[in-house]
Amino acid sequence: MDVNQYMGMFLEESREHLQALNRCLLDLENDPNNLAVLDEIFRSAHTIKGMSATMGFTLVAELTHEMENILDLLRKEQLKANESILNTLFKCVDTLEQMVEAIAGGSEAGLDIKPLVGALVKLASGDNGGITADLAPTVSSEDKTSDIIIDATEANVIHEAKCQGLQAYEVQVNLRDGCLLKSARAYMVMNALDELGDVIKSVPAAEELEKENFALSFSAVILTGAEAQKIQSTVLSISEVDSANVLPLAETDCVSQEQPKAGQAEKQSQITTKPPVKTAGGAEQTSSSDKKLKSGQSVRVDIDKLDSLLNLVGELVINKTRLEQIGLSHRLTDLVETIEQMDRVTTDLQSVVMKVRMVPVGQVFNRFPRMVRDLSHELNKEVNLIIQGEETELDRTVIDEIGDPLVHLLRNAVDHGVESPSDRQAKGKNPISEVRLIARHEGNNVLIMVEDDGAGINPDIVKAKAVEKGLISQAEADKMDTAEAVRLVFLPGFSTAKAVTDVSGRGVGMDAVKTKIEALGGMVDVETKINEGSKFKIKLPLTLAIIQALLVEVCQEIYAIPLGSIDSTINITPGDIKTIQDQEVILLRGQIIPIVRLAKKLGAENSSSENREELFVVIVHMGEQKAGVIVDTLIGQQEIVIKSLGKLLAGIKILAGATILGNGQVALILDVGTLMQ
């Protein structure tokens, strides 16, 4: 099989599952009895195993297989998740990550998984060897006896079949140990049996077989005219089948066996007399979609395809608008009505397409808890990582790029930012330090902050270092204020790990962080207070981010105000406006709020709000400051996609960008910060 075409998918999915493994293992560490998490871990490991085996990466498959054994024992509560098991599992995940990256780089070679596999096997057998040993014989002994329970309906079917001269057989199939695609083999067996006769039931049921919810053996009941030997040889001809027993089934077997296990019979009565392989489709779909909801269903799409889709939708909207105009100018009522419906569809289509490109930052944040855990263990620090706003959405292209800078910042926070527990206690701080990773929208930007409650950066030491390294002169250093001095850490050449550790400040690769963020069109800044901690702020533009905005009209022009900066909207009369030192203000709930007349600010003419009795005011805020913006009309709240105005108009500070409304019209987005000045 040519597997290369699936390589990209394999890599991406493996990475995703590895990330999930990491996350779940962390959860498991906090709550070792959480079986749901274990199930998820098991599923991820299993998927990786299946994929890598199909792709021919046997080492990955082998390692995951061993992991699965342990996980299975954990799941069955025959093992307890203790630290050594978790650490081994973490190591496995790391090794798998390395292997996957090696595969991405072109080869699976190089990594020795033997020690890990050995450790896993030892853990699996270790203290709990007795239990596993006990387990084995029961499984095999079960194989010999008939474990199929036939209910009344099925007995009836068997009876009828016998009248037609068919014989009912129970086929017990054992798959080879280490069989990798159990469900596929089971399916092949079922298919083969189906050709010989009618398979009326299987244990476990067909959908369970497809989900690989069985060990290595399963059984089926078949009604056939063929001989037992023929059945056996057919089944054995399928690869990876270890053995097959074909036992004739007497009618009496069924009824007598039904009684003692009535509880199970109820469950099995759902299985109809039709061949289960055929009914499986429908039943399987519903049950699997129930299960998969948790991990989220997704389809991978090339970003270029999304781009062209976006453009096509845009074009559709424009043409729809044109049709609308034709309908209006020729007074074609039918056309106008149809277009109104189409309008709704295209609007939805547009917003969906735009949303598709957005990815929550959580995708990047996900891997940090693990990283911080490892790092803090390594450094003997206790760090509590708090992540907020992981649902904040950013354009996919930006998401892909911010990972590395954030790793830098977080590493610095843990390594150089927070102090050791003993130092913290000496300073009277909580020995458990806190590192916060926060993302949120702010106007036209997404703000990502890495905050720690550590020692902070000492500006004097930073200055001294910079002077020593010849980056600035002593005279320059003397003139600098604290904020400027701290920003020196971003200078290229300032940072070498050693120098920074010496000053117990930070700066490892800080210039790299800065370069990267600026390449994305963003900004990075730092605030710090000695002994209280530091805060690194990354501001990223959302060239394509979707925000909620209030659309307002001024002089027939439509503007959008980001909802995040809006407090409320109120109606006032011109009499409510007072003047303080030539500045128009209103009094709102005891607070004096300056007034901005939007029409005037934007140089628009013919504002309808000039001589009106009732004025619409949008109360906006930026930080602690508030202002009331007078507009002509409030149109409504809408999700908009921020588009850049381009280089040519980038200098206009009052505009944060533009957006395209459902009808193809361009609306400009106001920058509230500038508006208030």
Next chain:
Amino acid sequence: MSENFVSSNDTQLVVFRLGREEYGVSILQVQEIKRMLEIARVPQSPDYVKGVINLRGNVLPVIDLKKRLGLLPGEYTDDTRVIIVKVADIVVGIIVDAVSEVTSINSDSIEPPQTIVSGVNAQYLSGVGKHEDRLLILLNLEAIVGVGLELAKNS
């Protein structure tokens, strides 16, 4: 045939009209030509920036070329067109009175701009081309668009 027609010395031009004069820009800079469309005014922008348009999901600035060149403004008519040009990564629309044709002109028949005396600031021109018995004023789009960048920043 066509190979003979467009020799290596030939430049292909999109020819358009502003007022009563004919202008040309290199066809390589032109992306498409649109009828006049809805333009959203951009506040606090230089006066020659007419506003922004939605071109298949992209927001593009549109320059009123007559204003930019200091010519007398005129009404927009059915012949008015927006030429979408790309200059050094910046895509902008320029409004012209009418687009007449695409033609090729030999580089030898292009003269430098200092010999021209017209109402247009010489820095926006890259030359004047003689084509048959007509004169085509060739525009320096880099200057027309690029200088706008500075002005926008200062304002």
